[in-house]
């Protein structure tokens with residue numbers, strides 16, 4: 001039948017103002033970079049600590065290419081594992097304070113691997129209603145029943161747990177930092193409820209590591225819950241600046257995922273360059289928390305000033321700063337005008353966020369200077385007034 005019917009679907013997406021225009025980047029991830037041929041301020045990258053173009057990471061990647069080449073050869077269970085992968089797994093486990101860790105190709109695949117591996121028919125998954133798409137898809141791949149609870153609401157989670165009496169196993173799963181809102185999960189309450197109801201706890205720390213906790217060890221460390229959370233999912237693509245994902249937890253969990261996590265078994269491993277650069281990122285964070293502190297100084301400053309201008313930044317308490325707009329077409333207009341003024345800050349609409357809750361998602365980084373942030377604030381004020389947002 002061909003795929004021509006997709007043209008109508010694309011038209012419908014455009015008509016609703018939900019079409020995402022993907023811009024082209026032609027210089028490294030820095031505070032300022034070249035986008036669609038223009039030098040603009042980078043306010044949309046997850047490169048929280050500047051590792052994506054860090055000299056030490058680049059040198060580590062180059063050395064790994066010289067020693068091991070550019071590709072892993074195949075899936076680790078079929079063609080063997082490179083020593084570097086094992087070294088990074090040990091280093092990540094030590095960083096997170098867990099017994100073990102297991103690498104995946106992305107944070108997305110870490111969720112897709114883990115949820116269906118540890119739950120199935122007869123089980124119930126309790127999932128925050130705003131969880132990331134990779135958690136939602138992981139739940140869909142499991143044959144378990146999924147019960148959604150109200151966002152960050154332990155009261156509703158308790159009610160939902162009490163309503164389930166026939167589950168073989170129970171899993172509570174939540175984002176640590178919610179990637180579109182910048183608020184954080186009430187993990188101590190979730191862990192307490194899990195104990196009461198004999199449930200496992202899984203937290204996706206994609207936006208927490210490198211950001212929250214001592215030296216950026218993540219949300220579990222932030223709450224002093226090391227050893228109390230069964231499964232931590234992480235990504236190497238955000239604060240670590242590279243590419244890849246992992247699960248940290250008990251040695252038993254990680255051994256099991258190497259046997260039954262489908263993306264581990266059916267998709268090739270990370271490249272030596274990815275792994276070596278990630279190793280360098282973890283080492284830098286272990287040695288010093290200077291970049292994490294700088295990230296938070298910038299975050300506090302920008303959040304305070306943008307709120308003073310009259311913008312609504314929702315419930316964010318992290319460097320992820322949503323500037324709420326509402327209508328998708330208006331958010332797209334704000335993003336386009338900011339770009340004309342020298343700022344790349346992407347608008348985000350449905351299906352990434354609920355309909356009617358479109359926003360500009362501003363990402364603060366340790367590489368921004370105070371002048372960069374002041375420039376951004378000045379342009380937000382200008383365009384915000386022009387569009388009647390403040």
Ligand SMILES: Cc1ncc(COP(=O)(O)O)c(C=O)c1O
Pocket residue numbers: 106107108109132134175177179204206207235236237244245
């Ligand atoms: C909460 C959360 N989990 C998982 C992912 C996926 O991570 P990755 O980009 O490594 O696949 C993201 C990033 O988009 C995320 O925000």
